[in-house]
Amino acid sequence: MDATAAAISTPAALVLEDGRIFRGTSYGATGTALGEAVFATGMTGYQETITDPSYARQLVVQTAPHIGNTGVNSEDAESRRIWVAGYIVRDAARRPSNWRSERSLDDELVAQGIVGIQGVDTRAITRHLREHKTMRAGIFSGDAAQATDKELLDSVLASAPMEGARLAEEVSVDEAYVVEPNDHGWDGEPRFSIAAIDLGIKAMTPVRFAERGVRVHVLPATSTLEDVKAVSPDGFFMSNGPGDPATADAQVKLLRSVLDEKLPYFGICFGNQILGRALGFGTYKLRYGHRGINQPVMDRRTGKVEITSQNHGFAVDAPLDGATQAPEERYGRVEVSHISLNDDVVEGLACLDIPAFSVQYHPEAAAGPHDAAYLFDRFIDLMADTKSAADGAKNTTDSKTEDKK
Known part of the structure; x- marks a missing residue:
């Protein structure tokens, strides 16, 4: 047999x-x-x-x-x-x-x-x-x-429940590695460099960045602000991952430090929940979660409906009625940018006064769908705008210094 x-x-x-x-x-x-x-x-x-x-x-x-x-x-x-x-x-x-x-x-x-x-x-x-x-x-x-x-x-x-489970450190890499644009079809010098915290990252995520000319430094879940700064990133990313976001105190602390530095931020799935917590919102466990490649989500800014890939059992508890002051007031206003059409669960957050946004679903989806791939371009635009504003401010300061001389 x-x-x-x-x-x-x-x-x-x-x-x-x-x-x-x-x-x-x-x-x-x-x-x-x-x-x-x-x-x-x-x-x-x-x-x-x-x-x-x-x-x-x-x-x-x-x-x-x-x-x-x-x-x-x-x-x-x-x-x-x-x-x-x-x-x-x-x-x-x-x-x-x-x-x-x-x-x-x-x-x-x-x-x-x-x-x-x-x-x-x-x-x-x-x-x-x-x-x-x-x-x-x-x-x-x-x-x-x-x-x-x-x-x-x-x-x-007798087995452990998912509530209170801290799993990101268990699935993360032990050593940092780099994904280069030239290895994924990009011709020329990298446009930007980002630090990506691996909380359970999927292989296609850094590939989607690299295809667009972004060098990705993938760092372990236990990384510190000093580790992030060491790679001189133009942006900061937190990935999907398992477990209860209420246990991710270290990652919330790291993200707050990054937001205080005004470094552009993009989060996916667990990274969305961590942004919610960093802004002062709570998280909660869904009754049966969202898992599959056929989840309808509305982009509230455009009214467009995306068919998305999802895999999460927790969600951010944020108000759905337009822009609101973040409970952590130093981060200014925030709005729920995307929403599930099945059950009104928060599917995305957009900060209005700092360069940060996130989504609960998976825009890198392999084998699909690819409706949400534009979010990688949105993050690249955010990094470009932030860099342009910083360069403009520097030029103004240099000009004033020169005039005083």
């Missing part, structure tokens, strides 16, 4: 913390996986999903029924490894069929020790989570699945 056939015959169970149990068979590695059960609604891009660091400590339910058809390859991974804690699918492909495939998804899950389950009704699981909220869960297969239902549930209830 080959490995795939053996997995199909190996019993497995998905146990939710409210006691609901879904039974299927093993997919990927066998054993135990504990985490928060969430659902992702994308019809494609499963390799990008499982390698997104924002999914750390989460058991991902794919609502699309057929998973693994196109296999996996070495080019489409969004980070150095698979980050999902466990994987839940309905119909797993028995063998991949795509010219870019290098190996099967099942083999990749086994190789990286990711425990999964197949043959379960993922639509029913999704509906349950939507109606009752995301919750702690466990996947048990092989010998682990032989325990009683009570023992399995006790294991789930």
Whole structure:
């Protein structure tokens, strides 16, 4: 019996913390996986999903029924490894069929020790989570699945919740690295240089900057203001990432120091929540989160609706009724620039008196959609405007000094 056939015959169970149990068979590695059960609604891009660091400590339910058809390859991974804690699918492909495939998804899950389950009704699981909220869960297969239902549930209830989880430092790089524009199709000298804090950054994010002529210094999550200044950036960026933003005190402190320096800022996802906290707003946990590549968002400045890629379980608690004074008054006025059309969740912040903005979704989205790619250009324009204003002020000061002489 080959490995795939053996997995199909190996019993497995998905146990939710409210006691609901879904039974299927093993997919990927066998054993135990504990985490928060969430659902992702994308019809494609499963390799990008499982390698997104924002999914750390989460058991991902794919609502699309057929998973693994196109296999996996070495080019489409969004980070150095698979980050999902466990994987839940309905119909797993028995063998991949795509010219870019290098190996099967099942083999990749086994190789990286990711425990999964197949043959379960993922639509029913999704509906349950939507109606009752995301919750702690466990996947048990092989010998682990032989325990009683009570023992399995006790294991789930003993696991850590996502509230209060500090995970950015766990998924971040240990050493800084640089992504050069010339390596990604840019012809000529870099236009700008930015410091990007890796809180769980996806590989496509620095690539999107580099394609536009921006040199990206990717720095660890534990970086200080001195580390940022050491690379002499024209702008500052904070990435997506996992965990509860209420635990990101160090990153909030760093961002406030950057904002005080008037360095242009752009944040994505976790970076949006950190900007919200830096401005003095709170954050809260969503009932079931936004995950998938089909989330509608309105840009309130233009009225344009974007179909976006998202992956977050927390949101910023900011007023939706126009410009307001930031609770941290030294940062001036701020407005909610983007909003979810599904549930009115804050999807973006724009500061009106300092050069800073952020969005909750993923404009770098691979494999798509690309409706929000313009945000990279908006940040470049913000850096150009800030630099032009600084040069103008310097020239005025130099002229006055010369006149006094």
